[in-house]
Amino acid sequence: MPMTMNERPLSPHLQIYKVELPMLLSGLHRITGIALSVGSILLVAWIASAVYSAQAFAALSHFLGSFIGQLMLFGWTFSLIYHSVSGVRHLIWDTGRLLEVKQIYASSKIVVAITIVLTVLAWIVGGGFPGGAL
């Protein structure tokens, strides 16, 4: 009765684990990656409208200046910065460093701190909060 499939080791389901910062950040890396993939459409639309059409550029700028547009831009900035900072941590892990459990918890907090500082900084320098330069 026991088939070969049943003898294979199974990983516990996600819900078994206690929620911890490193696992949240792992999920966030993927989510921000998806957001950036979708955001690349916006980026190409921005370039193309600037090059081809004053009307389209004005319409896109108007949309980006609206509350929803600003919210999207903020999410996009955050995603880009978080995914990059977290990505650098992944590259460090790939060299076999910082893989101890304590180091992973500590570096998680560092990734969050750097992301918050850089996102706020980028947003202030970009001058883009509600009804901002766009």
Next chain:
Amino acid sequence: MNHRYRTPLSVARGLGSSKDGLGHWWKQRLTAVALVPLVLWFVVSVIAVAGQDRAHVLSWLHSPLHAVVFSLFLIVSLYHANLGLSKIYEDYVQVRWLQLSSRIATDFAAVFLGFAGVFALLRQAFGG
């Protein structure tokens, strides 16, 4: 007691379950490393022009350096995004035909966005 999780055919082929896993892993890391300086450039310079009017953006894009680095950023990030999305489809889309069509649609979208973006950048750089 000898547990074999791989089929005789996969042993004969010498491939694991992921087929091109190492190649995928390597390309993803290589594009990630390339994106570190590209993203730094992007954040610093594009945020500075993002809120400007069209004439300002166009004159900024007219610089060959900006056009080249922006093109590189677009191509490398779209390639990296495509690699990442294909992994996500493999992990979460169980239905084979849906997984394959998602990957194909993403391939097409990435190539289209890359060509459209780079073409617009070149047109502006060459003074179109």
